[in-house]
Amino acid sequence: MNQRQVVIDTGRCIGCGLCGKVCAAHNIEINNQKAGTILEDCILCGQCAAVCPKEAISLVGCGTGQVEKTEDIRLNPEDVLNVIRFRRSIRSFREKEIPREVIEQILEAGRLTHTAKNMQDVSFVVLEKEKDRIEQMAVKVFKAVKPVADVLSPMARNNQIDDHFFFFHAQSVIVILAKDKTNGILAAQNMEFVAEANGLGMLYSGFFTMAANASRKIKKAIGIPKGKRVAMTLVIGYPNMKFLRSTPHKELDIRYR
Ligand SMILES: Cc1cc2nc3c(=O)[nH]c(=O)nc-3n(C[C@H](O)[C@H](O)[C@H](O)COP(=O)(O)O)c2cc1C
Structure with a gap:
């Protein structure tokens, strides 16, 4: 070995x-x-x-080789802030295929993301042929728990669970698996930046993540190895809408001591 x-x-x-x-x-x-x-x-x-x-x-024995850094790469801080300011969760997508190279670039951002203790425990499942079938499995899970959720949460009461409740007809869905959830979430955020840079929009599907982790059937359909859980599910596609301004956010909550 x-x-x-x-x-x-x-x-x-x-x-x-x-x-x-x-x-x-x-x-x-x-x-x-x-x-x-x-x-x-x-x-x-x-x-x-x-x-x-x-x-x-x-x-x-540690994987891929190293890439030589030939120039100092520094992004303009205002541009970076504006990317964060104007990115929005997207729930309506165009029927336009995402080129394979773009998906691979997004995955590369996930692969390169740092992990606690350098665990490198994050892996990815791209839902392709099985996307609709797996979404229907999650719909079934949520419909089964909806009567109870309706009693507990107005958010649940106001939401109808239709056949595309989780993936919104998006072109691509990437399920991020990890031993340590934080590592998976960090990968997700970097992947979102690369997706945005390619003109794509994204939704973090916490609901699908929840359904997948709760259902043995979905776990099996995704193929989650022992010791890992779904850290986040990225729903990706070309946005079918344009936002014209940023959204209100709470004031900065900060103390210096
Ligand atoms: C961890 C996480 C999980 C989320 N899960 C869902 C989800 O399952 N369904 C959904 O419609 N939006 C989901 N969202 C989107 C949030 O509702 C959204 O980020 C928030 O309302 C702010 O809107 P914005 O992203 O457009 O700024 C999720 C966001 C995060 C950060």
Whole structure:
């Protein structure tokens, strides 16, 4: 089996110590002008390999290779804020197919998103042929609990559960699976940014996420591995509407102490 580990090429190492400085696990020491690992339980975050000026460090068995950073990439902060300000949840989509490369780019944003303890526990299921069938399974789950929900919540009372209650005829649905929900949600937000940059709109379907996690049948249909849950479900398509202004938000709730 391919053992996952940090490998240091001492022939290339110049003993600059940058790798030790960035190592969150204090796993690298410089001895006789050469870097070496000292622990067994490294989280394999790869910062040592990303910072080394001599490409002396590699992470064996840890997945894809590294991409060289050739220029400083900095977005305009006002543009970033405006993307956040003007993005809206979309519940009406055009009947226009999303190119495969765009879906792959959105998935790449999810794959590259950071995870707690570098768990890299997030995986994705794109609903294609099974989308409608799985949506109907969720509709059935929600219809079964609606009488009780109606008593408890005005939101439930005001909502009719039709056949497209979850996915709104969207072109694509990506189910994000994770061991740690926070990791899945972070991936979701980065994926939304890439979707927006491609002119797409998105809805976080908390309702479908809830139905999927509550139903053994839906879990099986999606194919959720043991130990994982649905962290979020992204409903994606080209928006069928244009918002003309931002929406009101509560005042900033902040204290400096
Ligand atoms: C975690 C999460 C789950 C959500 N689940 C649903 C959902 O199941 N159905 C839905 O119509 N909207 C859902 N939404 C959308 C919210 O209602 C929406 O973000 C909020 O009303 C603010 O509107 P905006 O996104 O257009 O700014 C969800 C949003 C979040 C952040």
